Amino acid sequence: MTQNTRTQKLAAGAVPAPGEADGVAGVDSALEQLWHVLTSMKLALVLMLAFAALTLVGTLVIQAPAGVMEDPQAKSQWLAGIRPRYGGWTDILDRLQVFTIFTSFWLRAIGALLAASLVACTVHRIPGTWRTVARPRIDVGPAFFEHAPQHEAMTFHRPSDDVLETTRRVFRRHGYRTLSLDDGTIHLYFDRNRWAPWSGLVAHAAIVVILAGAMVGSLWGFRDGNFMLAEGSTSAIPKVAGATITLNSFKDTYSPTNGQPLDYVSNVTVAQNGAPIATQDVRVNEPLRYQGVSFYQSFFGPAAVVTVKDAKGAIVYAGGVPLAWEATGGNKVGTFALPTQGLTAWVVATTGTDDPAIKPGQVAIELYRADTGDPVVQKSIDQGVATTIEGLTYTFEREAKFTGLSVANDPGTPIVWLGCILLVVGFAVRMYVPHRRIWGRLAARPDGGSSLAIAAVGRRDSGFDAEFTTLVTDIRQAVTAAARS
Amino acid sequence: MGKMAEYAFVAGTLSTFLALVGYVFYALSGVRAARLAAAGVPVTTGRVGFVVGPRTTSIGHYATLLGWLGFALLGASLVFRAIATGHGPFSNMYEFSIAFAFGILGAYYWFEQRYHQRVLGLLALPVALALLAYAATVPAEIEPLVPALQNNLLLTVHVATAIVAYGSFTVAFAAALLYLAQPETGRWGLPKPEVLDEIGYRAIVVGFPFLTLVIILGALWADVAWGRYWGWDPKETASLVTWFIYGAYLHARVMRGWRGRKAAILLIIGFAATLLTYFGNLFFGGLHSYSGLG
Numbered sequence: 001m002t003q004n005t006r007t008q009k010l011a012a013g014a015v016p017a018p019g020e021a022d023g024v025a026g027v028d029s030a031l032e033q034l035w036h037v038l039t040s041m042k043l044a045l046v047l048m049l050a051f052a053a054l055t056l057v058g059t060l061v062i063q064a065p066a067g068v069m070e071d072p073q074a075k076s077q078w079l080a081g082i083r084p085r086y087g088g089w090t091d092i093l094d095r096l097q098v099f100t101i102f103t104s105f106w107l108r109a110i111g112a113l114l115a116a117s118l119v120a121c122t123v124h125r126i127p128g129t130w131r132t133v134a135r136p137r138i139d140v141g142p143a144f145f146e147h148a149p150q151h152e153a154m155t156f157h158r159p160s161d162d163v164l165e166t167t168r169r170v171f172r173r174h175g176y177r178t179l180s181l182d183d184g185t186i187h188l189y190f191d192r193n194r195w196a197p198w199s200g201l202v203a204h205a206a207i208v209v210i211l212a213g214a215m216v217g218s219l220w221g222f223r224d225g226n227f228m229l230a231e232g233s234t235s236a237i238p239k240v241a242g243a244t245i246t247l248n249s250f251k252d253t254y255s256p257t258n259g260q261p262l263d264y265v266s267n268v269t270v271a272q273n274g275a276p277i278a279t280q281d282v283r284v285n286e287p288l289r290y291q292g293v294s295f296y297q298s299f300f301g302p303a304a305v306v307t308v309k310d311a312k313g314a315i316v317y318a319g320g321v322p323l324a325w326e327a328t329g330g331n332k333v334g335t336f337a338l339p340t341q342g343l344t345a346w347v348v349a350t351t352g353t354d355d356p357a358i359k360p361g362q363v364a365i366e367l368y369r370a371d372t373g374d375p376v377v378q379k380s381i382d383q384g385v386a387t388t389i390e391g392l393t394y395t396f397e398r399e400a401k402f403t404g405l406s407v408a409n410d411p412g413t414p415i416v417w418l419g420c421i422l423l424v425v426g427f428a429v430r431m432y433v434p435h436r437r438i439w440g441r442l443a444a445r446p447d448g449g450s451s452l453a454i455a456a457v458g459r460r461d462s463g464f465d466a467e468f469t470t471l472v473t474d475i476r477q478a479v480t481a482a483a484r485s
Numbered sequence: 486m487g488k489m490a491e492y493a494f495v496a497g498t499l500s501t502f503l504a505l506v507g508y509v510f511y512a513l514s515g516v517r518a519a520r521l522a523a524a525g526v527p528v529t530t531g532r533v534g535f536v537v538g539p540r541t542t543s544i545g546h547y548a549t550l551l552g553w554l555g556f557a558l559l560g561a562s563l564v565f566r567a568i569a570t571g572h573g574p575f576s577n578m579y580e581f582s583i584a585f586a587f588g589i590l591g592a593y594y595w596f597e598q599r600y601h602q603r604v605l606g607l608l609a610l611p612v613a614l615a616l617l618a619y620a621a622t623v624p625a626e627i628e629p630l631v632p633a634l635q636n637n638l639l640l641t642v643h644v645a646t647a648i649v650a651y652g653s654f655t656v657a658f659a660a661a662l663l664y665l666a667q668p669e670t671g672r673w674g675l676p677k678p679e680v681l682d683e684i685g686y687r688a689i690v691v692g693f694p695f696l697t698l699v700i701i702l703g704a705l706w707a708d709v710a711w712g713r714y715w716g717w718d719p720k721e722t723a724s725l726v727t728w729f730i731y732g733a734y735l736h737a738r739v740m741r742g743w744r745g746r747k748a749a750i751l752l753i754i755g756f757a758a759t760l761l762t763y764f765g766n767l768f769f770g771g772l773h774s775y776s777g778l779g
């Protein structure tokens with residue numbers, strides 16, 4: 001009857017498969033078996049601990065950055081970097097997907113099993129919960145009133161209808177609903193917070209909702225953590241036709257005392273088909289949202305504003321080049337394409353002063369064939385001086401800044417938040433609003449009096465013990481008071 | 486205000502320490518009572534679950550008062566500090582450690598009030614004191630907030646809920662230790678195993694929904710700041726590990742073969758995971774590296 005015994009039945013039910021007893025072998029009984037396994041609490045417990053153990057590994061063992069493992073060259077480089085730390089284990093751990101544990105087969109398999117188990121458990125518990133709530137058993141045998149964890153027998157010198165009336169009143173005053181059944185003996189059932197048992201189911205279902213939201217996000221969402229924009233540059237907004245974003249300015253400020261960053265702000269303008277829609281500051285904690293796409297302040301760095309013209313003076317390229325990468329030796333480098341020439345240009349700026357090839361105030365332009373990657377030429381140019389390289393004139397106009405934004409569109413997020421709300425509310429109600437149930441048995445005595453027994457199967461819970469005691473005292477007092485009046 | 490916060494912190498720590506000394510004497514008087522009982526001197530046993538012997542209850546009473554005082558002083562310290570910094574106690578390990586200790590004392594006294602098991606204080610208070618001692622060793626300067634932390638309301642609530650969760654997990658840990666320290670039938674002078682089991686369970690019942698909320702608020706913050714609600718950041722992951730362990734405990738407690746000792750062991754593992762989550766940013770790195778120790 002109680003949550004406890006119901007759970008025990010669940011666990012015990014895993015042993016015999018009813019299908020087999022009927023002689024119905026095959027698919028039905030296999031499904032039956034599967035259902036029993038999925039609804040077993042033991043499986044749930046083992047899966048939860050396994051999930052915890054796997055993710056714990058992910059916090060203790062270094063994880064490969066996103067994308068590295070798909071690129072064979074980057075992968076071997078990365079593995080070489082950690083080999084000193086993990087030695088001969090490196091390859092074994094790699095084969096076991098330990099360095100990518102959060103996207104590993106193991107975690108996905110356990111997650112899927114957990115989801116299946118959650119669905120099975122939730123569905124499995126619906127009929128029982130429905131019965132407990134809507135059609136509780138009212139007549140329980142007399143033995144119950146002697147063996148239940150909380151029980152009390154009372155005798156009164158008042159007729160049973162009197163006692164019934166008073167008892168009902170007391171329970172109602174304590175917020176209980178009262179049900180009764182008369183078959184010579186009056187069977188009583190009182191309960192409080194009778195909708196509360198649903199909350200546990202809601203909370204378990206909520207976990208499935210969250211997983212579903214995460215799935216939607218990973219199937220239909222997108223994310224670019226490396227969306228770079230130099231001051232004065234404009235770029236198309238991914239997934240929104242005709243929309244552009246322009247970085248007007250970027251500002252970073254630091255604490256004068258310890259040099260910690262205090263604030264970094266990108267001032268951007270969003271335009272649709274060339275018409276400006278909005279101008280906004282984007283900072284950490286203050287994203288820009290447009291048509292379901294969000295821009296988050298992520299990182300920043302220096303940029304070089306470069307103009308490239310052909311022999312007739314027509315502009316081939318003009319804009320800020322984010323110097324977002326670092327070359328060996330610490331030089332900051334960035335790149336842009338010259339598609340009509342079939343070239344890729346790299347811009348190299350020094351951070352130090354002792355680079356023999358690039359003097360302060362200069363940048364180096366390195367040109368490569370776009371198709372083969374073969375180097376073509378390399379030349380340092382002065383700021384503000386148009387310099388001709390391979391038939392084009394390059395001008396390093398000035399230094400600027402670039403902002404690195406995270407661009408994301410995750411249609412699963414609202415589903416995840418819905419699941420989160422259900423989860424918190426579900427668990428909070430399940431734990432702070434207990435379903436209280438008390439049974440009673442009222443019989444007339446030959447001497448014209450009556451005897452009332454009440455009993456309950458509270459979980460080990462001193463709060464309920466106290467409530468039970470109070471109820472007993474109140475009933476006694478109320479009956480006595482009614483007798484006096 | 487910053488100075489006031491310092492004074493209140495020192496006074497609160499001292500008061501908590503004296504409370505612990507009081508609990509030690511209280512427990513020792515219990516041992517003496519056990520010896521008297523063994524020698525045949527009559528010993529009273531109270532209502533179900535409560536063991537009342539001829540302990541020097543007045544010592545226990547004073548210890549409780551001192552502990553309450555420590556709780557109040559640490560609370561005052563947090564308030565002064567919040568006024569001085571203009572934000573909740575989340576910008577470095579100093580602030581957060583005091584808040585954690587405050588949470589432990591709060592949770593402990595909530596349970597002492599209901600269950601009258603002062604022996605638990607013998608285990609819970611040292612955890613709080615260790616955190617206070619740790620707070621005393623880390624930099625306490627008030628620094629401006631790094632951009633990621635400039636979301637006052639969300640972070641204050643995030644940390645406030647974390648304190649409730651961590652505080653109650655500490656009480657559950659203390660109860661589980663005492664549970665495991667005695668045979669199934671109990672040992673005189675210690676709270677009864679059933680009572681400890683109930684305290685442990687109640688503490689998780691209080692803490693688990695709060696931990697759920699902590700994780701969700703963290704996800705909300707990550708979504709606002711970085712545009713993704715979950716990124717397997719080590720601190721996020723550690724909190725999820727903790728959540729799963731306590732979730733497993735809640736199931737274990739209603740399963741045959743798992744309730745009792747095994748469930749108590751899960752509480753100990755859960756607390757280890759809590760500490761890992763708490764101190765994690767010191768050695769994990771990641772987005773939560775706000776410790777101010779780098």
Ligand code: HEM
Pocket residue numbers: 003004007038039040041042044048114117118121122200204207427430431693732735736739
């Ligand atoms: C991520 C996975 C899960 C989490 C976090 C979780 C969490 C919880 C929590 C917090 C409770 C409330 C316990 C209490 O109030 O004492 C509970 C109860 C319960 N859970 Fe789960 N659960 C999970 C998965 C499952 C699965 C897969 C099953 C299916 C076997 C299951 C079956 C149950 C049952 C039958 C109860 C009722 C026990 C009772 O009412 O005392 N749970 N769960």
